[in-house]
Amino acid sequence: DTEVTQTPKHLVMGMTNKKSLKCEQHMGHRAMYWYKQKAKKPPELMFVYSYEKLSINESVPSRFSPECPNSSLLNLHLHALQPEDSALYLCASSQDWTSGRSNEQFFGPGTRLTVL
Amino acid sequence: AQKITQTQPGMFVQEKEAVTLDCTYDTSDPSYGLFWYKQPSSGEMIFLIYQGSYDQQNATEGRYSLNFQKARKSANLVISASQLGDSAMYFCAMREDNYGQNFVFGPGTRLSVLP
Numbered sequence: 001d002t003e004v005t006q007t008p009k010h011l012v013m014g015m016t017n018k019k020s021l022k023c024e025q026h027m028g029h030r031a032m033y034w035y036k037q038k039a040k041k042p043p044e045l046m047f048v049y050s051y052e053k054l055s056i057n058e059s060v061p062s063r064f065s066p067e068c069p070n071s072s073l074l075n076l077h078l079h080a081l082q083p084e085d086s087a088l089y090l091c092a093s094s095q096d097w098t099s100g101r102s103n104e105q106f107f108g109p110g111t112r113l114t115v116l
Numbered sequence: 117a118q119k120i121t122q123t124q125p126g127m128f129v130q131e132k133e134a135v136t137l138d139c140t141y142d143t144s145d146p147s148y149g150l151f152w153y154k155q156p157s158s159g160e161m162i163f164l165i166y167q168g169s170y171d172q173q174n175a176t177e178g179r180y181s182l183n184f185q186k187a188r189k190s191a192n193l194v195i196s197a198s199q200l201g202d203s204a205m206y207f208c209a210m211r212e213d214n215y216g217q218n219f220v221f222g223p224g225t226r227l228s229v230l231p
Contacts, residue, residue, distance in 0.1 A: 033219075042222060090159075107162070
């Protein structure tokens with residue numbers, strides 16, 4: 001199984017809602033990532049989890065709260081988002097968070113989030 | 117400063133021909149990795165090819181090859197025998213192994229393959 005799955009595919013939420021994005025992989029990878037991608041822009045790294053511990057937080061606002069319950073699952077909890085947070089949210093995983101080919105990241109299909 | 121530069125916002129190529137997508141990078145880290153990803157309109161990022169800074173040979177993966185010129189800090193992607201399904205956004209990315217361990221994408225190049 002070389003797949004990263006993400007749910008939901010699409011999400012529309014109001015600014016007062018609380019929602020969660022889910023990501024799952026069964027490749028035995030120990031590093032998982034959240035990216036945000038605006039239209040016609042490259043993905044921007046938000047968070048990196050390595051061995052279920054948060055390794056990198058790229059100064060992301062606290063209305064985004066990541067969680068890694070186990071080595072296969074990664075969640076992104078959303079609360080009090082703004083319309084400018086509307087974007088494609090991509091999850092990825094890699095063997096580990098080290099150098100070399102092992103850092104090759106496998107991406108999920110993404111969740112298209114719209115904040116009204 | 118931009119870590120990754122892709123100077124071609126859009127490229128066109130005739131089906132069955134080869135095309136080169138440019139990528140230059142900026143780093144002082146002696147150890148780094150360079151990646152190319154393809155993103156079709158569906159949104160999923162697809163890994164294409166990897167080149168390590170200490171690799172002696174240029175990477176190849178099927179129809180994809182990487183023209184790695186370390187002194188010029190360039191890592192151009194060559195796609196041979198283009199197919200209609202190659203139409204997509206292509207991103208060059210870099211991972212610095214020592215300096216912050218960041219993983220940064222370039223702005224991307226949109227490739228359109230013409231029948």
